[in-house]
Amino acid sequence: MGKLWIAALVFMVVACGETPSSSASPGQPTGFPANTGGPVSSSAPASGGATPSLSAVTPVGDTINPRKVPWISATPTDDGTALDVVWWSGVEPCNMLDRVDVTETAKTVTVTLWEGHDRRQPDAVCIEIAIQKQTRVRLPTPLGDREVVDGAR
Known part of the structure; x- marks a missing residue:
């Protein structure tokens, strides 16, 4: 019986121990990529931190309960035939780009x-963490001098 308790104790120590991330900088929480400062739980970027990397996505269609999502920037391509749209979102499969x-x-x-939520994983539960996403939107006609408006606002 004593050996079983020792094995259980060793397992608990190993399972609860925290291994520092080799890419973490001093004073940074472990388990997150370097220079991000950890997860952002608000709808705005963290101030004073490094620019977060963008997660490039394309519309998947047929999501559950699609909803409008405001974007933070829409930058035209050099030829004006497309826009690179950036917004804050959550993790997949709970936050999938349905359509534009x-x-x-x-x-x-x-x-x-x-x-919306990915139809293939309707019961998935996701952590609440902000991710900056980007998608390229092709325009039917070149932008020219027209104003770009957010349809979710």
């Missing part, structure tokens, strides 16, 4: 992002 709607007028281009 583009509505054009003579003066504006309205871009609306839609996110």
Whole structure:
């Protein structure tokens, strides 16, 4: 019986121990990539930190309960035929880009992002952590001098 207790104690110590990340900088929480300062739980970027890397995504379609998501920037490509749209989101499969709607007028281009839950994993539970995502949106006609408007606002 004593050997079983010792084995259980060793297992608990090993399972609960924290191994520092080799890429972590001094004073940074372990388990996160270097220079991110850990997860961001707000809808805005952390101030004073390094620019987060963008996660490039494409629309998957057919998500559960798609909803409009506001974006933070829409940068036209050099030729004006597309926009690189950036927004704050959550992790997959709970936050998947469902589709992008583009509505054009003579003066504006309205871009609306839609996110939903992945239909293939309807019962998935996700941590709440902010991720900056980007998608390239092709425009039916070049942007020109038209204003780009967020359809979710």
